Amino acid sequence: MMEGAVANSKLSYPPMSTRPLSFAHEPEGACEGSVLSKIAKMGSLFRSAEMTLCQLFLQSEAAYACVSELGELGLVQFRDLNPDVNAFQRKFVNEVRRCDEMERKLRYLEKEIKKDGIPMLDTGENPEAPQPREMIDLEATFEKLENELREVNQNAEALKRNFLELTELKQILRKTQVFFDEHEGGVNPTESMTRALISDDSIARQSTLGPVQLGFPDKQFDPEEYFPCFVAGVILRERIPAFERMLWRACRGNVFLRQAEIETPLEDPSTGDQVYKSVFIIFFQGDQLKTRVKKICEGFRATLYPCPEAPADRREMAMGVMTRIEDLNTVLGQTQDHRHRVLVAAAKNIKNWFVKVRKIKAIYHTLNLFNLDVTQKCLIAECWVPVLDLENIQLALRRGTERSGSSVPPILNRMESQENPPTYNHTNKFTSAFQTLIDAYGMASYREMNPAPYTIITFPFLFGVMFGDMGHGLLMTLFGAWMVLKEKPLAAKKSDNEIWNIFFGGRYIILLMGIFSMYSGLIYNDIFAKSLNIFGSSWRIFNVTKEELKLQHEFTLLPETTKNFLGSSYPIGLDPVWQLSKNKIIFQNSFKMKISIIFGVIHMLFGVVMSLFNHMYFKDKLSIITEFLPKLIFLVFLFLYMVLLMFIKWFMYFANIDEKDLIYGSRCAPSILITFINMVLQKKTPYDPDCLTSDMFAGQQGIQKFLLICAIICIPWMLLAKPVMIMRERRKSQHYSVSHQQMQSATENGDAEQPMHNNTAQPPVAHGGHEEEPLSEIFIHQGIHTIEYVLGSVSHTASYLRLWALSLAHSQLSEVLWMMVMNKGLKVDDWLGGIAIYIIFAVWSVLTVSILVLMEGLSAFLHTLRLHWVEFQSKFYMGAGYGFQPFSFEIILDSASQSKEEN
Template sequence: MSDGRFSPRRGTIKFIRRWATWTTATKFKAWQEGGINNTTESMTRALITDESRIGNTLGPVQLGFVAGVILRERLPAFERMLWRACRGNVFLRQAMIEAPLEDPSNGDNVYKSVFIIFFQGDQLKTRVKKICEGFRATLYPCPEAPSDRREMAMGVMTRIEDLNTVLGQTQDHRHRVLVAAAKNLKNWFIKVRKIKAIYHTLNLFNLDVTQKCLIAECWVPILDMETIQMALRRGTERSGSSVPPILNRMETYEDPPTYNRTNKFTHAFQMLINAYGVASYREMNPAPYTIITFPFLFAVMFGDLGHGAIMALFGLWMVLKEKPLAAKKSDNEIWNIFFGGRYIILLMGLFSMYTGFIYNDIFSKSLNVFGSGWKINYDAETIIYNKALQLDPARDFERTYPVGMDPVWQVAPMNKIIFQNAYKMKISIIFGVIHMIFGVIVGLFNHRYFKNTMNIYTEFIPQMIFLIFLFFYMTTLMFIKWTKYSASNLDPYSAHCAPSILITFINMVLFKESTILTEACETPFMFAGQEFLQKILVLSAFVCIPWMLFAKPILIMQERKKQQHQPILPYSSEGQDVENSGPQSIPPADQSGGHGNEEMSEIFIHQGIHTIEYVLGSVSHTASYLRLWALSLAHAQLAEVLWNMVLQNGLKTGGAIGGVAVWAIFAFWAVLTVGILVLMEGLSAFLHTLRLHWVEFQSKFYSGLGYAFQPFAFESILEGGSSSDD
């Protein structure tokens, strides 16, 4: 037609191009199904063949292509976008890369796929590249000629081989350098930590006016002043400095840090005290007393000669192997705790052996060292046909066992626990009262050193009166009962006339009359005038309560009124008081008992809390020491259960089978003994002993509100650096 709307040649060309595209797609599909390798060269050769066939018919047809890689998870969306944006006029082929690739930005492993896209025309080329850029696909140049592609592939392979060679040589060189550096790494760490510590300390110095000297203010132990001066002179000589060091003592109002000198023996005990709180400056340090009282109170609860020997041998082994064990520097926290407290374990084991000897208890059995003081007056027939017989102390008792408990009590199944309970309960109260009184006495040294005379008259004296007149009097009655009453004495001092200490103490506090046990007993009291004395003691103890409650606040009020009416001191022309014109004089001791400018209402409240805490605490703390009796009883009963139910059954078996049974049962008994009675019971007794020291003993005098002195020492710096690195 003349208007050009329809041309047979144009329609033919469109049809041939569609046929060429369909033929190319059909060949690609056939290659894929046949398993032919999908390479850029083969696909390009096929397309060129099709284009040349079409070009021979209708002229040259140019197909362009781009190749690259894309993240595998983005490939489906990438393919859909190409199809929709290019309206199906592109051909995409892709293949997965099996090996993961490293992302250069973050070093993570990513999985990608390689793709090739065929298109026709510059417009589609631009559109395809924009889509690739939007999906962050990486495009790589690929020549159209096969010879150029082969040449490029050979060049790439050569470069890869060169890079692998360089990487291998680099890794070998790096390995040699690191191996050589590893030999000096420890020394380098030590040097770096020392240099950092020195620079950090030097940064705390101040420059003088001339900016030629450094001035430092620091805390120094008085006993080490000469050592520090010698160290400064030695440092000046070695550095070749022309400026001599100057060391001056300064007056300050700040509270100095607390520094308690320790060695490898006392360090563990000091750590127990510091775990409660670091002592204030010049406050009484309970660590020296804890060295004896801590293992002793532990042994009262743990008292067994056999178990104590196991613990002592373990502690002795750690002490003898101290240097090689310390050189290993184990990372096991439990082992480090045991090794750090090796001297505590050794003392606890030795004291437990002593108390076990006093209890005459070794693995729930007794040692008949000195011979029993009891004799049996029954004939053989009576002993055989009677399971339970009673010995009369007045008739069958000859002498007292020299040291500790008589071994005959171990074979007394009926009343052994009753006798041991009474004995251990009384000694627990005695040890507890003496321990608390000693804590109050230690507090007197604090009051005297800090010159708090007010606290001596308003706290120490009433506290001692209250504690001695009530609880120490109760322990005195125990000794009187032990020495005055006996089965061999006649009434009224025979054994059945001995009054109960607990009932006597309750009647004493409640002002109740004591009753006579039997008609043969003339009096319910242990000595003449006991009833009158007890009333005087209780009334005196009750008077101490308002004494502790009101005396100190009233005296503080009077002191403050006197200070308000003091005359004004003369004032000099230099603007200083005449009497205080000295350089930085230390303020006088606080006469208000450490309360300073605190309001009177707060002082009354504080004193009331302190009084209530002490009065109620004296009762609860005394009862708290009964844990010495309870844990000792539990330990002895567990040891007896293990012996009777485990080891005794193996000893009863005879013959060859009995030998094997004894070996197996003894191993089982030994594991239970070490695991339960030594480790678990030992840990329980350790924690209860720690509580008795922290609460019952140290609360009487120890505040623990200071801060520890931290000297500059390379040893502690290196230890701290190594622990932080781990």
């Protein structure tokens, strides 16, 4: 039956381009292939993995188990073959509803478990998806637990309601007994009542000679004489004032109210909240007032209780109430114990139950994407899979088939498709954070060069240039190393703190940024605004006496007045003597500014070269000729030439004491920026009258003119070459098609002697997919692209000056913090200095971590991210693809847990 179903189903699908990848036997060279696939996956980090569209035929009995195995593998992205079918009309909608119902019951159990504060056991296990027949057992288990728990809750709520009523009745009997005892003892109740009823029209009069009068005769007041009827009840404490006013107005003052507060709060059985209530007793006369009073009590949701008139009856009722309360306490305790036992038993398995139900639900959601063949015996699916993982997918399908007990193996066919495949990059725990930074800008197009492997080095390096400080870099390195070393226990905690999750996800980025910051700090010789004197200074100041050295703490380091003491430069980084120099900022500004431009031009040039690999892979020769070459020439002939001028100036000009040297002396060294501007403007660079020339080398002016002309030619080259060549190719294609039609018509009419042109011509090869785009749009697109690149080359080069700006700001802020805070404690003498340095060091440490490490680190991180997204990736990265979203249980469970945490 299965073979017939497959045969029939193939009739409704286009023929496959390659042989079917069925696996009735073990693939040959499985071990060797797995090693090669691992090596290929490592290479796929540089370019997204090769994807293929496959068609999958599954027997209906084996489909569930096969999809379960594919979900555990997480390497298959299924396509919806029923886009026009309503979700409620699909084949497995009833199973999905059953899963929703089971999930609802589990959420109810989870809510009750959290309500009681019972810890839910999380063993970290990942149970397999249960078989379809096991769903019935799970449903029965959840139904039993829910019914039992609801029954226990209902019984507990009823017991609590009875307990509340008995407690309120006990308080009524106790409070009213106090009132009647006062009456029998001859005490005027108006002098001892808790609260007198006050009317809005001031019927109660305040006398200067006595207590408040309520309009009764000036004698001992007996409420039973005036009001033989009374009711007693309980009301919420905050409703008492309004309750009193409503009684007075509705009954026109013909009632007498006494109320007393219940000191202990009472539990509301419906909500479980603690509420405060008061006991009241109302005296009145006549059935009409009785009806009004009861309606008012009902409106204010006051609870009325029977209260006997005779003291003996009240005492007897109180004793009965106390006995019933004790019995209820016993029953309530047993009910709570039973509830607790049920919840504890459920808490041990609820995590695994959630995993199982969600896996079942995900499988049936996926099965709803499949099609049924004409025999209704076979399920047909289409999916994107990585080519390198086809062997693993085959093995997973085999396990699913054996697990289901089916004897017919599934069939996996590769298909040809004009649709753009999804982008999938193989990552691990180290590269995933860097890949996330790239994907945040835009998902790479299919098989486009991936910037992530290069970002692993360039990102922390450029960050270190801006954040160059050995001390702050050490703090960052220690924090990153701690997260890396404690990776497994920290990941197992699964914190809900979003900031911590961001830090932990980028732990390898933080570690590398800290290491490169320490390296840059070593080059800058900067550690907490101080220098390390490891090898001793290489400078020596002449013509300075000891007295001047004691009086003057800072000197200007000039090569004309100082000499190298060791005969060579400082071994690594900056000389520590620059920390004591007045012109330190001037020297470091010049040094860091030039370094920033050098790094920026090299970084952008590398991005342009990366575009060549994209064009070569896609065999786009037209883009190589019309885009890559002019871009490279424009960037090299202008900005790389400026970088070469910096190196020439460093190597050829020096600080000389001899005033007769008028060529390579320091005073004759031209400004690189002025030289570059005058090169573009075709002006002569001004120079000192005592110097012979402004040129750095012979023939500089002629070379600069040649470079400028070549760079200018590149602009129309980028602007017009590609559209013009595309236009010529289209004309050739049209001419070829016309000639081909003439040849066919001549052949059909028997006119073999008819002259034909270009009858041996071949159709042109399309370049870059522009064969269908209108020429007007091509011209506009190329014009925008040219203007963006030309202007962007200038702005992007200037943008790399942020390396210099942030490095300078960081070092100056660190120095200010040291001088304004830490240096104050070091100046305190005697024993107070120990206390002062202890306090000031704590303040300095907090400011250092919060401002210089966290805030400055975040600022440098964002600027580094911008340099990669805009200045580097814009040279070759399109980012117009869509990500590979495989059917993976791991992803589904993670997203479910995250949504639960947000709720």
